[in-house]
Amino acid sequence: MTTATETQIENYLRQYGEFEKKAKAPEWLRAIRREAMEAFAELGFPTLRHEDWKYTNVAAIKREEFEPVSSEAGEEHISAIRRRIQALTSELDGPRVVFVNGRYAAELTDVRGSGARIGTLGEALEKRPEAIEPYLARSADYRAHPFVALNTAFIGDGAWIEIPERTVVEKPIAVIHVAWPEGKPAAVYPRNLIVARRESQATVVEIYVGAEVPNYFTNAVTEAVAEENAVLEHVKAQLESERAFHIATATFHQARNSIVRSTTVTLGAALAREEPACVLDGEGGEATLNGLYVLAGTQHADSHTTLDHAKAHCGSREVYKGILEGKSTGVFNGKIIVRPDAQKTDSKQSNKNLLLSPDATINTKPQLEIWADDVKCTHGATIGQMDAEALFYMRSRGIGRKEARNLLVAAFANDVLDRINDAPLRESLKRHISARLAGKGD
Numbered sequence: 001m002t003t004a005t006e007t008q009i010e011n012y013l014r015q016y017g018e019f020e021k022k023a024k025a026p027e028w029l030r031a032i033r034r035e036a037m038e039a040f041a042e043l044g045f046p047t048l049r050h051e052d053w054k055y056t057n058v059a060a061i062k063r064e065e066f067e068p069v070s071s072e073a074g075e076e077h078i079s080a081i082r083r084r085i086q087a088l089t090s091e092l093d094g095p096r097v098v099f100v101n102g103r104y105a106a107e108l109t110d111v112r113g114s115g116a117r118i119g120t121l122g123e124a125l126e127k128r129p130e131a132i133e134p135y136l137a138r139s140a141d142y143r144a145h146p147f148v149a150l151n152t153a154f155i156g157d158g159a160w161i162e163i164p165e166r167t168v169v170e171k172p173i174a175v176i177h178v179a180w181p182e183g184k185p186a187a188v189y190p191r192n193l194i195v196a197r198r199e200s201q202a203t204v205v206e207i208y209v210g211a212e213v214p215n216y217f218t219n220a221v222t223e224a225v226a227e228e229n230a231v232l233e234h235v236k237a238q239l240e241s242e243r244a245f246h247i248a249t250a251t252f253h254q255a256r257n258s259i260v261r262s263t264t265v266t267l268g269a270a271l272a273r274e275e276p277a278c279v280l281d282g283e284g285g286e287a288t289l290n291g292l293y294v295l296a297g298t299q300h301a302d303s304h305t306t307l308d309h310a311k312a313h314c315g316s317r318e319v320y321k322g323i324l325e326g327k328s329t330g331v332f333n334g335k336i337i338v339r340p341d342a343q344k345t346d347s348k349q350s351n352k353n354l355l356l357s358p359d360a361t362i363n364t365k366p367q368l369e370i371w372a373d374d375v376k377c378t379h380g381a382t383i384g385q386m387d388a389e390a391l392f393y394m395r396s397r398g399i400g401r402k403e404a405r406n407l408l409v410a411a412f413a414n415d416v417l418d419r420i421n422d423a424p425l426r427e428s429l430k431r432h433i434s435a436r437l438a439g440k441g442d
Helices: 004-022 027-043 059-063 075-089 121-127 146-153 388-396 401-417 423-438
Strands: 096-100 117-120 159-163 173-179 186-188 191-196 201-210 216-226 231-239 245-254 259-266 271-280 286-295 300-309 315-324 329-338 346-355 361-370 376-384
Touching: 004 027, 004 059, 004 146, 027 146, 059 245, 075 096, 075 173, 075 201, 075 423, 096 117, 117 121, 121 159, 146 216, 146 245, 159 173, 159 201, 173 186, 173 216, 191 201, 191 231, 201 216, 216 231, 216 259, 231 245, 231 271, 231 423, 245 259, 259 271, 259 300, 259 401, 271 286, 286 300, 286 329, 286 401, 286 423, 300 315, 300 346, 315 329, 315 361, 315 401, 329 346, 329 376, 346 361, 346 401, 361 376, 388 401, 401 423
Parallel strands: 096 173, 159 191, 173 201, 186 216, 191 216, 201 231, 216 245, 231 259, 245 271, 259 286, 271 300, 286 315, 300 329, 315 346, 329 361, 346 376
Antiparallel strands: 117 159
């Protein structure tokens, strides 16, 4: 008897076969996609019996028959998408590259005068495959992670960003992925590749949005490389429909004396999982992973982070905060790994959660795996409710209950947002958080 899981895997195998017939790619990429599909078929979907997934049930994704979006958004939707993008990026005046339903949208893109090489994976694979091969599917492990495997099997298009040596890109580069499916349940597989060359400096912003329709699934993978002495700030804003699913992996491979600062803001999706990971593979590297998740209703967000110290004399910092109300649920699992050769590691991790409802739930699990003896590592987690004394003080000064509550919650959130270096980007995200909070509470 064929099980439901086997049937679903057969559906994805069928979709892969149809995709492979149409998609153009060099032979080395075809081999990777083939191996990734085989890995997915063997791994299957994770269940609650898997330790890394014990608090996140993906059964709703598994049982739905998602099909890759087969067409671009219709002309009647482009103006609505344009307005949505403008509302999201009004404070940002830098270059932007836009993808709708996983396809490059030239009419919504403007990358003039950026100082960086900004294009698409599809074009680069056709014209400069030798520039892509050393990096694509090298750090995001499709052999062990089922959703990375699924994304890798369907690699087609996405952002390709290269910051030339000794180049400072002054304004943030925005990569905007819009899911705008019509009709049946749809899957979108965004793939991004970022390479910051030696002694370069840039900020890259990923923004994910979608139509307010049910049953679509975004499965995203970003791979980034920071070469020697490069400085890369990466900010991701997940603003999907609250009826969608969003699973994402981001890997940052760091060379000697490089600096990576990554901030993830999660507001959307019915079920979301973010997996940012930094590998400090050169002495003197610095890595920062910060995150903020703001959840309401029955939303579920899972943050699985990894700071992997592979070489000596590296430092890392991590601050993740959660704001949960309604019957929402959150998960934080932050892992710091210190390899045997990573002496003189200095790493600190913090997870703080604010529960605004008695029905909200958070599961937090900071982890240390230390295989070296000359290190300095700390971690901690807290779960609390609104500060009653602070709320009373503000109300005694004539501030209404809802306004006082929102001010206190915003201050809690701003501790993460204030760590973003680019001021317009920082203020844009604060505006979205404030708008979100203004619509909640009593």
